[in-house]
Amino acid sequence: MAAKQYAFVLAGTGSGCGKTTVTLGLLSLLKQRGLRVQPCKVGPDYLDTAWHTAIYGTPSCNLDSFMLPESILNALFSERMQQADIAVIEGVMGLYDGYGTDPDYCSTAAMAKQLACPVILLVDGKAVSTSIAATVMGFQHFDPSLNIAGVIVNRVNSDSHFQLLKTAIAHYCAIPVLGYVPHVPGVALPERHLGLVTARESVINQQPWQDFAAMLEQTLDIDLLLGLSQRETLPQGAWPELPAANAGEGLTIAIADDEAFNFYYPDNLTLLARTGLNIARFSPLHDRTLPECQMVWLGGGYPELHAAALAANTSMLESLRDAHRRGVAIYAECGGLMYLSTLLEDAEGEVHRMANIIPGRSKMGKRLTRFGYCEAQANQPTLLAAKGEVLRGHEFHYSDFSPETPAVLDCCKVRDGHVMRTWSGGWQVGNTFASYLHVHFAQRPTMLTHWLNAAREAL
Template structure:
């Protein structure tokens, strides 16, 4: 993405944008099928020869992986608190320069959270397009649509999609139930083309889904049959181009773990590191026996508990990472990366695996959610004016004698995830969105934290 950042420098203080079809794909709540509908719509229009760009509201890592396969284009996370509204408007406006269609997949229900998906729609001036599960429902469908459309007058809801309808007559009931001013964009029948992938969305990485391309093509064909092949309404999107970040990592080489065990990486994080001058090199803790020569190391989140035996058996790479740590070179470990840095990891079957041992302790799968929500990590020294924003989501817990040096703060102000330092290692269950705090991120990888 280096050219992208060069273009940002050239266009500093200028406006970008364009007019294109755009919609926020949302729902009354989770489980309505909006993720698969978004992916199928992206694939449908891509197959029709259109350029499609998709964005994901919130800190989700897994849905964007599927949406990238569906659209054939990079997918970025957007969230009013984590990324900021200015960045959201810029990302959509930048995409509008040449995209035929922009879709934003919302999180949870339209009005759930603070900020919520509806806030994004208002901020960017795009309509909300609810996907509503019509199973076991007739005329009440119209009442729910009316509620979504009238709950906030600043949110545009002009069309809805009925999902999982049982018959043509069912679709007719749903259509006739809608109040004036709201129309049915389409009625999607119950179909295995949607059901099979939808069971895995948000749960399994795209690389692990069998026949994902074929499933997306089949789902797109169902949308065509349902009359959902027309584009949403055209909107004008424009925003100021942000300043390029300072070259705080010029000349630094950062090695990044990336494979099925360590895959939770925001594209925007990689963009920022490169924009600040870093050279990025990737390696696989599952497959590689050598660590790339690097000034700093990043172990991102993922599923190390699913690959404990393989990680434990990779003695050459483990020794190289331990040597990197002994040399006092910076290491950032997030969530799954933290789990790999302790002495042992107990997986979901109760099996113990030896890990890197860069810090004392044991990580074990708890069988239930142990951390969830948006959080921020305060800077210090040169970055004292910054807060690295992000989130936590984990089903494991850490047992350690090491005292945390600080804690992240939850969005509502209470204490969040512990942050540990052990030599050159900084480790936490907290996932950071790097563009929110460039100086703090540079300090971490320069070893100045």
């Protein structure tokens, strides 16, 4: 562990308050200072972490306490910090927003307490003066056990306005105000109805972010931020039993990675690599055939935006069908499920022929079909889970799938102790398994063992 190590959580008063933009500015700033930064995101979001990675360079880490038990999450975080000077942890939604009404369950506040990290609260300074102190005071008093160590005021465009806000917060809340963030044209993140445009789809121009970082050096007290964030120890945790280091030797996994498919937790890829697997990336959009492989992973993404090009690449579709016929162990998540379906109907009503490995029709809607955490119990053996095993994951999709084969997962959404919804999902056809569920392998590494065994049995 380095002589000095730092970690802090950047939390907001709610969604849309600028957490991601300010996080990216701080990542660029700390990079310019020569610090080794470990970016993190509370919760299951793929898009924010991809932007972290694009701006800083080091793969960002999802800290998700629904999918990962405390001990495993602590072990993951501590391992990532072995090569870092500072962790910049972007919160999710508002500081106390979690899964249900319990502020200590799957919230940014709960994660800060679990990792013993100070919270830097980002508050909106637009069109407000002394009332901003009431906002800060409310967050302070809601959970006195939480270490809210400092405040940053967003959307402030004059020093005189900031001084008014700073004086009010310091007087009524007795908490350090680290500075303010002005509005800067050119650093807004592109959005669509599904959320942010992925970093993979955008040409990242680093210069505006570097300029933004230089401005933050002038408007924020970074030395005070580091002083408030210094830590001496890392949280204690333990990994579950992992597959043997040679469990994947001699096997190759082909992972879809292009504009249409790019939602992968970096820690999942690391766990795969630890088994000795050879990882080969390919593009369903641009490549003609799969690499030589015994396993395939089609992750999430936005295949509906590229449906015509995916359908036109008939050589790749036939290569996938051939791999399926040969028993290659194929796993698909969300967008991958849509690609393996028979037909995909996009948002404009155009219908495109897909791989027809999981018989059924995917259809894009105008609103979220399912969103949030859920538990899924396998009602028969699947590629990732034995019968009766439960997987915890996250769904976020505007499409729906009308299957022609029975589902293999019994899914359930439980919030505040009440069953909110049940449904069937996940489909196993031969040695291919696909569902809308995004999962973190660390929760149950036997998922990898099942997958590897299925690949070897098909040889």
